[in-house]
Amino acid sequence: MSDKETMQVYAGAAATYAEKFARIDDIDVDQFSDLTAFFDLLPDGGLVLDLGCGPGQWAAKIRTAGYRVEAMDASPEMADLAKEAFDLDVTVGTFDTLEAVARFDGIWANFSLLHAPKAELPRHLERIKTALKPSGAFHLGMKLGDGEARDHLGRFYSYYSEADLVGLLETAGFTVSRTRTGSSVGLAGSNDTFVILTAHD
Template structure:
């Protein structure tokens, strides 16, 4: 269902997100990533964040579950985007210094989030950093043909209870897209124990 939405709306989604300024999020994340470190952009969408990280000298692996979006991101980035889900993506354990999951894990059903966080955390080095963001709330709902698992601080902590990830810092922001400032987002910096 969610994947079909992105197939049908890939160009619109790409255009509406590729130029959104999220530098304030990078300021929270990048100090935890070694210079020229390896970042997994999990659910890269338009490739906006992958491009920013590449331009700053990081090694970036971009991943998206939607083939149409991945093609657009590949053209934008000038490098391959892996088409896979969070659960089917394969990499060596501990391969990445950091994982960036900006507005992507929110499409995972809430019941599957603990397993998804566990699977992704295996790809992180010990002490590695993991950024994620979710629409702020505690509901799971379908909006405009997409599933959203909204989280608040307590739900995130509960989801991570059985994982090797712990919360370093959370904060709430307004949506950075014009006209959507009233939408609130939970942002989190996690670290692997």
């Protein structure tokens, strides 16, 4: 994510976002099932990258479950919050910063790649696949819908159907093992539908 307007929104709202959405003990049964599906594809003590970690709550949950964790976010403000709240070592960088080769046992991209333009998503998925070890696990959370748009806060979003995302993942060489749809209220206050996909190399 490097869209200037989106970055400005997160810079200004980082503390509010963390207060509302980064409580490590705030997890519902469906989110727990997302973690479980991801963990089922990981080796014991495996290395996981939280790609677009935000204020760090998911990286902290994954670490608490016994996995080694690295984290990356494009927002310096979010990275600082993750370091302060959860003592995470966070790299500040965009999706294009990911240059690892066969390093990670799993990559967790929970509602981060939705800020990438549609034209760029295929190459981001290629980078992710390259960064994963053989049989590596991939978690992807995206909003459902059509086209590209900004929310009333100014953040850029790309919207997809579940079938579109399954197709993009398969084209990139992934096998999708699980999908889940739902809805939730985010920072903008709107109740948005989403899809969670669990896949492996």
